[in-house]
Amino acid sequence: xxxxxxxxEAAKNAAQLLYSTEIASSQIQLQACKPEFEGDLTIVxxxxxxxxxxxxxxxxxxxxxxxxxxxxEISAFNxxxxxxxxxxxxxxxxxxxxxLQPHSHSHSPAHSSKKxxxxxxxxxxxxxxxxxxxxxxxxGYSVSEILKANGSEVIKTQxxxxxxxxxxxxxxxxxxxxxxxxPQSSSIKGxxxxxxxxxxxEQAYKKEQQELIAGGMDEKSAKTKAPLFIEASDMLRKWxxxxxxxxxLWKTMNNWVYEGFEATYKKLGVDFDKLYYESQTYLLGKExxxxxxxxxxxxxxxxxxxxxxxxxxxLDEKLLLRSDGTSVYITQDIGTAVDRYKDxxxxxxxxxxANEQDYHFKVLFLILxxxxxxxxxxxxxxxxxxxxxxxxxxxxxxxxxVDADDLMEEMISSATQSTKEKGKLDELTEEEKNEVxxxxxxxxxxxxxxxxxxxxxxxxxxxxxxxxxxxxxPFIQYIYVRTRSVLRKVSDEKVWTISSLSxxxxxxxxxxxxxxxxxxxxxxxxxxxxxANYSYELAKEFSQFWADHQIVNADDENSKYFRVxxxxxxxxxxxxxxxxxxxxxxxxx
RNA sequence: GGUCUCGUAGCUCAGUUGGAUAGAGCAACUGCCUUCUAAGCAGUAGGUCACUGGUUCGAAUCCAGUCGGGAUCACCA
Numbered sequence: 001x002x003x004x005x006x007x008x009e010a011a012k013n014a015a016q017l018l019y020s021t022e023i024a025s026s027q028i029q030l031q032a033c034k035p036e037f038e039g040d041l042t043i044v045x046x047x048x049x050x051x052x053x054x055x056x057x058x059x060x061x062x063x064x065x066x067x068x069x070x071x072x073e074i075s076a077f078n079x080x081x082x083x084x085x086x087x088x089x090x091x092x093x094x095x096x097x098x099x100l101q102p103h104s105h106s107h108s109p110a111h112s113s114k115k116x117x118x119x120x121x122x123x124x125x126x127x128x129x130x131x132x133x134x135x136x137x138x139x140g141y142s143v144s145e146i147l148k149a150n151g152s153e154v155i156k157t158q159x160x161x162x163x164x165x166x167x168x169x170x171x172x173x174x175x176x177x178x179x180x181x182x183p184q185s186s187s188i189k190g191x192x193x194x195x196x197x198x199x200x201x202e203q204a205y206k207k208e209q210q211e212l213i214a215g216g217m218d219e220k221s222a223k224t225k226a227p228l229f230i231e232a233s234d235m236l237r238k239w240x241x242x243x244x245x246x247x248x249l250w251k252t253m254n255n256w257v258y259e260g261f262e263a264t265y266k267k268l269g270v271d272f273d274k275l276y277y278e279s280q281t282y283l284l285g286k287e288x289x290x291x292x293x294x295x296x297x298x299x300x301x302x303x304x305x306x307x308x309x310x311x312x313x314x315l316d317e318k319l320l321l322r323s324d325g326t327s328v329y330i331t332q333d334i335g336t337a338v339d340r341y342k343d344x345x346x347x348x349x350x351x352x353x354a355n356e357q358d359y360h361f362k363v364l365f366l367i368l369x370x371x372x373x374x375x376x377x378x379x380x381x382x383x384x385x386x387x388x389x390x391x392x393x394x395x396x397x398x399x400x401x402v403d404a405d406d407l408m409e410e411m412i413s414s415a416t417q418s419t420k421e422k423g424k425l426d427e428l429t430e431e432e433k434n435e436v437x438x439x440x441x442x443x444x445x446x447x448x449x450x451x452x453x454x455x456x457x458x459x460x461x462x463x464x465x466x467x468x469x470x471x472x473x474p475f476i477q478y479i480y481v482r483t484r485s486v487l488r489k490v491s492d493e494k495v496w497t498i499s500s501l502s503x504x505x506x507x508x509x510x511x512x513x514x515x516x517x518x519x520x521x522x523x524x525x526x527x528x529x530x531x532a533n534y535s536y537e538l539a540k541e542f543s544q545f546w547a548d549h550q551i552v553n554a555d556d557e558n559s560k561y562f563r564v565x566x567x568x569x570x571x572x573x574x575x576x577x578x579x580x581x582x583x584x585x586x587x588x589x
Numbered sequence: 590g591g592u593c594u595c596g597u598a599g600c601u602c603a604g605u606u607g608g609a610u611a612g613a614g615c616a617a618c619u620g621c622c623u624u625c626u627a628a629g630c631a632g633u634a635g636g637u638c639a640c641u642g643g644u645u646c647g648a649a650u651c652c653a654g655u656c657g658g659g660a661u662c663a664c665c666a
Contacts, residue, residue, distance in 0.1 A: 029608080044608055046647075166666085326664085385659090546625080552625045
């Protein structure tokens with residue numbers, strides 16, 4: 001039983017005895033004591049005043065007496081207004097710390113044992129990954145790791161948007177102007193090469209539209225009447241009809257893209273257990289629509305299109321099948337959701353998709369609910385905010401899109417420079433050095449993105465992101481490196497006995513002990529930011545401890561070995577916490 | 590216009606189920622490396638928690654409204 005539980009229990013019993021009334025546990029408000037007050041945990045007694053019919057001070061004092069008398073762990077208490085501050089004996093913290101030592105920290109707390117599918121990334125195959133994908137990837141990967149640490153089985157997946165008009169545009173442009181260029185012949189990364197032709201198409205297409213508009217056509221018709229658009233649409237029809245030449249080109253160019261993506265994912269350190277391709281799933285869902293029609297969940301309009309009326313739920317009417325019988329995006333999503341449950345028998349699916357699709361997922365989940373699929377309750381849209389630049393939203397046509405590969409290159413060159421300036425890695429081989437630099441660069445980027453609450457939109461300032469000081473990934477890595485440095489100096493472990501703790505020592509122990517409840521919270525809220533903040537707090541605490549405590553050169557052997565062990569636990573905990581963010585720790589930096 | 594969402598220091602962000610004097614980092618200024626890695630530590634300065642009202646013993650937090658930003662509302666994906 002944790003000390004919090006013990007105190008809550010004792011407080012409840014004491015209050016019941018004092019005031020001879022039944023008391024709900026929710027009436028015992030326990031929280032961490034603020035640092036400016038004496039004590040470790042605080043009970044807020046205001047909710048009890050109605051029952052005690054005494055002043056806040058009197059109530060707190062009575063309760064404090066009773067708790068101190070029943071719990072040997074409580075060494076003292078003080079009352080400030082309606083706040084009962086309880087001090088927990090150092091011996092309790094020391095015992096807890098000792099019990100932590102051998103292995104309890106190494107295996108994860110099994111709070112849940114569910115099987116969850118996490119979908120993230122899911123890019124289009126017509127251009128390289130950008131900053132928005134980076135946030136998506138960091139989040140999806142990290143949430144997966146957090147859920148695993150919390151005891152769930154996780155299947156990481158993505159659905160690759162490999163078909164549609166967008167890829168036909170790239171294909172068409174390459175056919176017209178590519179002269180057979182390949183990633184090999186041009187030394188351009190595959191995804192970037194395909195993206196180059198997509199941009200080329202868009203430019204030429206835009207020019208055609210402008211000419212048509214200049215000739216007197218309205219904007220809307222110009223979009224569909226431009227010769228290039230007609231050609232691209234033809235190509236899409238041919239693809240759907242399985243035209244050999246088109247399909248061959250499609251396969252070739254998609255494979256270029258996949259090779260490019262693979263390289264980016266590898267650098268980012270993310271991976272997937274199962275891949276879905278839209279080319280294989282885009283026809284799914286139609287039977288379910290038919291079924292829904294029979295059930296009366298959907299309805300057909302005169303032109304043959306199929307809809308669902310969600311006005312009663314505060315939403316609109318939503319199209320599910322076009323009048324020509326072809327499906328739309330959401331039709332496919334209905335089909336794939338059902339398939340995934342069949343394929344993997346999962347307890348839930350988490351869709352890591354930006355908040356611009358909030359409405360889409362609201363509708364999707366509602367439809368599945370109305371269709372009677374009980375699994376709808378396990379569906380969750382991990383909706384994250386947009387990434388903006390200091391200058392505003394990224395825009396393709398203004399060329400402000402931050403490319404994922406470029407971004408990582410910049411981070412690496414910046415990390416290389418700082419590392420060189422510090423000169424602490426001079427004794428390492430070139431290869432080892434590069435490995436450390438890679439960890440620092442990627443760690444900085446990931447931490448910068450993940451420390452922000454996923455739900456909130458964030459501003460990505462490239463200059464701040466390559467800052468390695470303060471609340472950053474490299475700061476936490478640096479603190480970890482210090483703990484390892486201590487362990488290299490003192491490699492043996494000795495039994496120590498100490499009876500009292502300094503303020504910082506106690507804070508560190510408390511922080512370490514709270515690790516598993518933090519993981520639980522992060523899993524509950526699907527929030528890597530919680531792990532990031534925890535890591536920073538722990539690192540900062542250790543850094544302060546470091547500044548005014550000697551470890552290796554402590555005054556006596558007991559303090560020395562205790563602090564060495566404390567350093568080790570801090571380092572191990574930091575490493576574990578950061579691993580849940582997908583951030584690796586270097587041993588030196 | 591309807592719906593959703595956000596508004597905390599100059600900037601980027603924390604702030605647990607409502608609790609004590611709202612916290613970090615960056616930027617600015619001041620100290621601290623002959624002692625375990627100074628990517629660090631200590632300090633100064635910086636706030637009408639957008640605004641108004643309500644609920645409450647108590648509101649940055651909950652409710653309503655106002656103002657401001659963003660997203661979304663396609664036979665697109």
